[in-house]
Amino acid sequence: MRIAIAGASGRMGKTLIEAVINHPACTLAGAFDLAGSPTLGRDAGDFMGTNTGVTITDSVEQALSNAQVLIDFTRPEGTLTHLVVCQQLGVKAVIGTTGFEADQKTAMAELAKKVAMVWSPNMAVGVNATFKLLEVAAKILSQGYDIEVIEAHHSKKVDAPSGTALRMGEVVAKALGTDLDTVGVFAREGITGERQPGTIGFSTIRGGDIVGDHTVLFAGLGERIEITHKSSSRMTYAQGSIRAAQFLMDKPTGLFDMQDVLGLSQLRL
Structure with a gap:
């Protein structure tokens, strides 16, 4: 899977990059952050001492140009903007962002009619x-x-x-x-x-x-x-996010959550 990471300079962004780099089924395809971030122009793996060949950019379009899936743990306003680009480019999305208002959740559901995504407040x-x-x-x-x-x-x-x-x-x-x-x-x-x-x-x-x-x-x-x-570690969220990305690979559209990814929505106890 070719995965792009939003908020690449943040704590969760770095954890996601590390998880993608170390996963045998994943390739880091893009990484982006806000304009003005001191990491812009640097290799996304610099914090690990690793050369990924992916440069952190402030262009969402550039970061998603070769990606199949975006993983986004940023802020509601930014996530919705990123999802619009995902829809335009046909990129699926795994969303761990929290704090959405009701109207923002509605907007996300509308976007999911055009592109598949998993949204969960916790990916672990x-x-x-x-x-x-x-x-x-x-x-x-x-x-x-x-x-x-x-x-x-x-x-x-x-x-x-x-x-x-x-x-x-x-x-x-x-x-x-x-x-x-x-x-x-x-x-x-x-x-x-x-x-x-x-x-x-x-x-x-x-x-x-x-x-x-x-x-x-x-x-x-x-x-x-x-x-x-x-x-005790953000890596649990990152590993769950990759599992969600794998779930999306054969889904053309729709809004799913981790209960769907794990098959728990059909489990009756």
Whole structure:
């Protein structure tokens, strides 16, 4: 597979480049970043001491000109711009960007009518297995348990709660027969009164270099059940992204997620 990487100078971008270079079924076909990035004009593998023959550019079109798949973990506005170019050039896309607003998700779905893409707030295989476990747990613990989602990330993360935490809340809410917009509680301060039954609370931690920790707590009378996933390396996201790219190779159009990639959307437990 010929893969291009967006945000090539960032932490996730570098991890993706490393994963592509080291994967036997992948070739790095392009790398790009914002205008003004100090890495423009340099080889994409410089940070590894490797010569890839791919120069980091600020031209999306140039970076995608020889690519089959774009992997993008940037920002919503930039990702949507990149997807327009993907549509024009017939390049498939794997999107790990989070923080999309409702109208941006709609725009992405429209673009997916012309080009195949996988979008997931978390590409790690273990996290997506956790989503399935949460679905089962929520159905079993649907009565008598208060539900809280606690997430922690590094100090540079700009959106909160994380996309993974929100997806966890969505999975639980759907399993309970409701939706997160109705039952989600995202802030508590002052005299809040007693906790309302049936709500799903969120707590956000930001600090240091935490890659990503997520816990869903089911708190009942006399017991607590906690389902936790902890990431110690961004490489798990990169490896999942390559798996998603492989999934897309025979898909002409459509918007998929990692549950589709892993065959979990059809799994009934």
